[in-house]
Amino acid sequence: MNDLRPRAEWLRWDGSRLSWRFVTNGAEAPATELRLDGIAFQRYPAGGASHDVVCDFRYSPSGRAVSTFSLHALGDEVEDELLPNWRVRRGEPAQPGVQAAMDTTRGLVALSDTPHLPQVALDSAPPAAVVVPIFNSPECVQRCIDAVLRWSPRSELILVDDGSDDPAIAPLLANCSGRGNVRVHRNTRNRGYTHSVNIGMALAGGADVVLLNSDTEVGPRWLSALRIAAYGADDIGTVTAVSDNAGAFTVPELEQYCPTPTRWSLAQAQRAVLQQAGLRYPQLPTGNGFCMYVKRALLARIGPMDEAAFPQGYGEENDFCQRAERAGYRNLIAGNVLVRHERSASFGHARRAELGAKGMAVLRERYPDYERRIGETLFGFDRRVLDYRVRRTYADSDGVYATLPPRPRLLLAADAGDASAERLLAAVEARQEGYLLRREGGWVNLYHYAAGVFTFERGTAVGKDASAVADVESRLREWLLEYAIESVHVRGAAASDGWLAGLAAGLEIPTA
16 A cells, blocks of 8 residues: 655755755645754645745854754644754755764854944943833833833833823832932823823933833843844844744744743843844844834934824834834844733733724735735744744753853953962852953953863954954954853953953943
8 A cells, every 4th residue: 555644855955055855645745843953943834735845044043063954744742753863064065864973062152143243332322211101000010110120220211101090000100200210201191002102202302212011021131232233233223122922023933922931030031042042133124112122313313103093002113113114224123132021911902902903904004015024024034043042042952051040141351370260250150150251372262161161162363453452352342242241350451451341331231
């Protein structure tokens, strides 16, 4: 009897493009999942006759040269392996059956052509004010405010109460209003979400703004990471975070609720994403006001949000971002900024659906190609890589956090003869992940410290002319971002000249 089950075969790896063939034998091709190093990378729906499939890899999603692919059929209860592991090396064509040499290292590393350094030092850029529109839900509001004040204590926080009728809101805001960096504005009546964010953006004066929903919680380095992304180029207008529950901005599965791993706190989950998600910053035709950074230059160019067309929200940020595009600006996703989102805390699910439908009707009329472009970019390569890296980080399949949970990363700069550097890093190891920066001869070298062992990570030669100094500065700034350093401690010569401290300040990294 002939086997009528669909089968598959690898065809080729040309160094950056993987291809395989489905032979359906008259049956329907099953839903499948292409896995990379054992973690889902892309899923394909069921259906169709015999056909070839091609998947392009513009760069390595893991950042490493060697990748292992496998293909699996997805069913209701079982997942069948259709194609076995095929290990290939980027840039080297291979035929099925030929396995590339093993890569002895594991884990995710920096993506190709990253990180993107900000074009200006952040301490010379406009400050950022956080605008939180509020309507009821006092428990959510309190958690939101507490998180903002904890993780961005020096930023201005503008709280706009849109006529809340919950009696718990007034005393909550009164308790906040005494802080020097908190401003409270109360609408005399309920005016709607869009009016409230416009009021907040106006109150921010010349500052950039972050629109932050009152049912969110932020984590370590959230604001600085958004600013770093926003100032990567002059034509970046908005930057939106990712979330556990924010529709198209949810990671690692679009439009699903994706809770962070139960073994981690929110701060730990944010640190894991900060350290592992990569810095490609996928581009979309829109942002999302649950946590969206807006540069003041963009506001000066196109004005505030359209309160008349979207009085209650749900469509106003999409329209704003489309206007930004027409003015020559881009809208990016900061995949390394994870924000918890309750969603629908103020309106409820039914009201949110109603407002969403009304908003989409306006968007379709104004921007006929909007939905098509959203579909194209949501499933673009950069976004798939982001989801893959978060998926892999949450699974911790590489064992990066097997011994200790995600910790803040400390960079210690010390002279080559400083014997106490290891003792200091050992003393804080349970609380902070340590890196050591040393000048050794004609080189500046970076080491990772773990359990008494220093592992070499990066090195750069020290030249003598001005251009060589600029190159070293650029490398150090890249390392600070690539390794998601949260604090810098300087000793010896590094402390006396203040050079490294200045570079860290330009990225809003505190130095001791």
